[in-house]
Amino acid sequence: MFIRRVARALRRNTILILVCLAVALGGAYVLTEQQTPRYESTVRVVVSAAAAPADAAESDGEQNDGSGAGAGPISEERAATYAEVVTSQVLASRVASRLLGDPSYRGESDLDGDVLLNQVSAGAVPGSAVLEIRVTDPDPATAQVIAQTYAEELVATATDIETGGLGTAEDPGFTVIDFASFDDEPVSPRPFDTLLLAAGAGLLLGLLLTGLREALMTSVRTGEEVTALIDAPVLATIAYESPASRRKLVTELDQHSPRVEGFRALRTGVQFADPDAPHKLIAVTSCQAEEGKSSTAVNLALTLSRAGVRTLLVDGDLRRPQVADTFDIDGSAGVTTVLLGKVDLADAIWTHPDTGLAVLPSGVVPPNPAELLQTQAMSQLLERLRSDHEVVVVDCAPLNPVTDAALLAARADGVLLVVRHARTTKDQLRSAVERLRQVGAAPMGVVMNAVPLRRRDSAAYGGYQRYDARDKPKKSSRKVG
Incomplete structure (x- = not known):
């Protein structure tokens, strides 16, 4: 998981x-x-123990074998000490003065010790008496010249230090063992x-x-998140489509498109939710507005009707009705006018010509929708509609902003809760389910709407072309389940 x-x-x-x-x-x-490329040149100097009187040399033979290149503890300490001398201002100034008089030097004419200190580094090779000097420069040949000069000046400076500047013949024990290297491969960048x-x-x-x-994400994106929040299954996943395609009815779309397949799956889920109930009144709602409840209700009703189920679609959203506009019909006669006795029910119902779906618009928008939905006349109307049709799909207002949907859900056999992918938040979903519980209702299932379709899923839909005989309009009025 x-x-x-x-x-x-x-x-x-x-x-x-x-x-x-x-x-x-x-x-x-x-x-x-x-970045300007920089090249590196390396030169190595071996540091042995300083020369000593003969009797001292005999008594300390284990530390220096007389070769001048011993790697005893004294030599290692001296190498580490002279690594600090390499990066001193005194040695840098001596090297700069010598370089400016050297015809092989092709570097900056205003070279000084401060500039060199930024180019040179030194360190004793661990476990040996070898001192390694590294010089970087934008020109590999110049880096080589500077490194060689540094090694030679280090030997001269060390001689002055060891002999006190007297120039005696005593050997201070410094030897350049490798000439400065030349490498035309930059070390940086x-x-x-x-x-x-x-x-x-x-x-x-x-x-x-x-x-x-x-x-930080609070929106619902997967069916697993839905089932973890509420005790209701995800009956169908409706694929995301462009705004132009979403405005189309399922009867106008390619019958093998992911959107149509999603509503077929929803139809199956609704039919098998309670197979023993011959008549069903299903309230379709959402947590908030603009989550696709109306398009879900309309296309579910059309899909049921195409399968031969005697279906009625009721626009129960008396605040912002959408059904009449979806079918491009006159919605002035409908639920409200029937409840007020101004229009007969039979005259208010419109029949979709292609599927035989019966549609009851909302009628004139009333000033008191919630009060109208609580009347006895509304209860009687719903019972009458339920007895005349196998399935009644009611498009309700959103649950969280107003109480209208909860009032209709209390009279319904089941509630479909539409959740929009990446828009409906977890708190909104919990709040909507709590409103249903307050009226003794519970969602029979959830519809995940506007879910992005992965590429492989789209390919699967395109390759799996099948004819669903249940989508062909039928004249029979078989019972659901």
């Missing part, structure tokens, strides 16, 4: 992760292109390493933002 949740979170945030990766790689590329590091940083940022977004 945890792995599936992580996989879904990664799929939902794929674009975010890719954007972070692209930004990191793009920034690293720009930074790399703007390294595009591959930089881009690899940037890719890792971009992915890490994308994952962190994904986790933060998932933690």
Whole structure:
């Protein structure tokens, strides 16, 4: 379960992760292109113990074998000490003065010790008496010249230090063992390493933002989230379609499209919700407005009617009725006018020519919808409609803003709750179910609306073409279930 949740979170945030990766790689590329390449030259100097009197040398033979290249503890300590000398201002000034007089030097003409200190580093090789000097420069040949000069000046400076500037013949024990290296491969920038590091940083940022977004996300996105919040199954998933396609009825769409298949699945769920009930009154509502309850009610009724079920669609949203506009019919005669006795029920019902679906619009919008829905006349009207049809689908107002839907749900056999993907919040869903419980009702099922269709699902719909004989209009009036 945890792995599936992580996989879904990664799929939902794929674009975010890719954007972070692209930004990191793009920034690293720009930074790399703007950097001046720098080349490195390395020179090594071996440091042995300083020369000593003969009797001292004999008594300390284990520390220095007389070769001048011993790697005893004294030599290692001296190498570490002279690593600090390499990065001193005095040595940098001596090297700068010598370089400015060297015809092989092709670097800056205003070279001084401060500039060199930013280019040189030194360190003793662990476990040995070798001192390694590293110099970087935008030109590999110049880096080589500076490194060689540094090694030679270090030997001269060390001689002055060890002999007290007297120039005695005593050997101070410093030897350049490798000439400064030449390498035309830059040590910085390294595009591959930089881009690899940037890719890792971009992915890490994308994952962190994904986790933060998932933690802060309050909207419902999956059927698993719905069933974890409320005790109701997800009867169908209606695929997201463009606004132009959503305004179309299922009778106007390709009968093998994902949207039509979703309403077929909803029809099956409704029919088998209570197979022993010959007459059903189903209230269709949502938590908030603009979640697709009206289109769900209309297309569910059409799908039932296409399957030969004697179905009536009632517009019970007396505040913002949508059914009449959906079918492009006159909605002035309907529920309210029938309740007030101004129009006979038979005259207020319109029949859809293609499917035989009976439609009862809302009628004139009343000033007191909630009071009108609570009347005895409304109860009698619903019972009459239920007895005359196998299924009555009532499009209700949203649950949370007003009480209208709860009043109709109390008289219904079942309630379909429409939840819009990534819009309906978890708190809104809990609040809607609580309103139903207050009137003794409960959702028979949930319809997940406007769910993005994955590419492989779309391909499956296109490849699995089948003819559903139940979608052909029938004259029989068989009972549901």
